[in-house]
Amino acid sequence: MVVDLQIPPFHEMRSQISVLVTPIQYLVSLPIDFVNWIFTDVSTRQQLLQENAQLKASLLLFQAELQKQYAIESENQQLRTLLGTSQKFKHKVSAAQLLAVVSNPFSREVVLNKGSMDGVFVGQPIMDAWGIMGQVVQVNAATSRVMLLTDARSxxxxxxxxxxxxxxxxxxxxxxxxxxxxxxxxxxxxxxxxxxxxxxxxxxxxxxxxxxxxxxxxxxxxxxxxxxxxxSAHLRRSRLVLLLWKQEGKS
Amino acid sequence: MTKHVFRNYWFIYVSLFVALVLDMLPLPEGVAWIRPQWVLLVLIYWMIVLPHFVGIFTAFSMGIILDLVEGSVLGEHGIAMIIIAYLIAKWHQRIQTFSLIQQSLVIASLIFIYQFIIFVIQKILGLPLNTYLYWVSFVISAVLWPWCFILLQDFSRRLHIN
CATH class of the missing domain: 2.40.10.350 (Rod shape-determining protein MreC, domain 2)
Structure with a gap:
């Protein structure tokens, strides 16, 4: 335990051993994913059409909003250049899914289905559609562990x-x-x-x-x-989350 | 003796694996605390019934796997498991002769010790408890012990593990 807490290279080893339990985590998650899959697959054509129309409408709305954002962003950029500062970073995002497994009842953590193979790194911010959820605290090959904002250590x-x-x-x-x-x-x-x-x-x-x-x-x-x-993030409910990568932007 | 070497010991690992899966299954928020300590229950059964086969080493390995799965500090469950395994290794003959109800009481105190060790370690790590419901788990585990025992005994009889 002391080794795990105090010696950083040990974390590397830990994430390598964790590969062993990855299949178990996926296996446990499987039945729940299966039920979700059934629910989505057994929806009727009518429902799908309706949902499609709804999504198209909201997409239109968001695109209109986005156009406004573009104008604001370029205006912001001009003002910044006038001030002599520049916005340094843009962000790349990628979607990931939560695995339906529980962790230690003492902490508020969730497990993601992406790991170092997908470029996830320790300290990476995670968000859902409503706001910041937390940050990655441990990365394995195919899974990673996210500490939510409500964890006592966060x-x-x-x-x-x-x-x-x-x-x-x-x-x-x-x-x-x-x-x-x-x-x-x-x-x-x-x-x-x-x-x-x-x-x-x-x-x-x-x-x-x-x-x-x-x-x-x-x-x-x-x-x-x-x-x-x-x-504001739905810490308990969101299953689809976004991973953020910092990117040196030209802007 | 040589005739019985190839007994169905794989079932031990299967049962431990099923217990592990049960331990990881997500439960709704309110019910999550009532989850019994499945792995420990199954492990205690085998340590009482097959003390020469399932012992401290198996207990420690399961503890480490639990640590990996739960993301707790490596060795936290391991050390708690080892202490329980030691206590059982010391007293398994006595526990074997108890009735199911008496066994339940012993199991309750063992799982209480286990939970207490983990509680203390978490306290030292600075991750204190959110709720007193944490302590419900050992009572539930003890209540489930007779059923767990009968079920596993039934399986081991069918598979001629003893």
Whole structure:
């Protein structure tokens, strides 16, 4: 145990031994995937047509939004060049699936069906359609282990979207929420404030949604305010997730 | 004796594998804590019935596999398993003579020790417990012991493992 905790080269060995249990993990995941597969396969033509129409409509909507984004992005770029700074990174994404296996009840972790063979690396940010989910903590050949934001060991640098106040959000697995650390009583953070990643620390990219403040408790006797944040990613429900890669962009 | 060398010992590994799969199957949030310690239950059965064949080494290997599967620190379940295996190796003759209910009580205390060791290790690692429901597991395991015992005994009789 001490070896595992203290000696980094051992992690390499560990991920190699973990290959042994990979087939078991896939096997356990199989029946659940099978049931899902049946549900998707046994849908009627009518349903499919309906869903297709819906998806097309939403795609149109998103594309319209995206065009607006392009304009904003180029405008942003021009302003940045005027200011003399440049946005350094673009992000490449790739989809992955969660394996339906549980892990240690003490931690909030999930297993992905992609590993070092697909270029996954330790510290890589993971998100779903609604926001940041967590980061990769262990990579094996064909699977990897993701620590969710609500794990007790997880912290993420965030900022309030409304006024750019920066903070650190730490996981609280007891209630499946995040808590902001070291927020002074006088600081302007309110209920329903939206938090995005601040990009500080260099691990998570800038500007992705993290969560929403659901309660702020200010006690004049306590040194700091107690701010509870509900993560916007569907940590419990999402099965399809996105892996993010930093890419030196030309932009 | 030589006639019985090729007994169906593969069944031991199959049963351990099934227990491992049961341990990994995802359960709904509320029920997840009630999951009995399948691997340990099956392992205890074999350690009581075949103490010369299933012992500390098997227990340790299963512990390591559990660690890999659950992503806990390597050796955490291993060390807990070894301690349980030692206790059983010391007392298996006595446990064999107990009735099923008495056995259940012994199993309950053994699994409690196992859970306590893991609890302490997690505490040292700084990953404290979210809920007291964690401790329900050893009670459930003990309640399931008689059925587990009868089922495995039935299989071993059919396959002539003893």
């Amino acid at each position: 912290s993420i640098p965030v900022q309030v979207k409304r006024n750019n106040i920066r903070a650190i959000a730490t996981g609280d697995p007891r209630f499946d929420v995040l808590r902001l650390e070291h927020i002074l009583n006088t600081e302007d953070i309110q209920k329903d404030d939206f938090l995005v990643t601040s990009g500080l620390g260099g691990r998570y990219p800038y500007g992705y949604p993290v969560g929403e403040v659901i309660s702020v408790k200010r006690d004049s006797n306590a040194q700091f305010a107690e701010v509870v944040v509900k993560p």
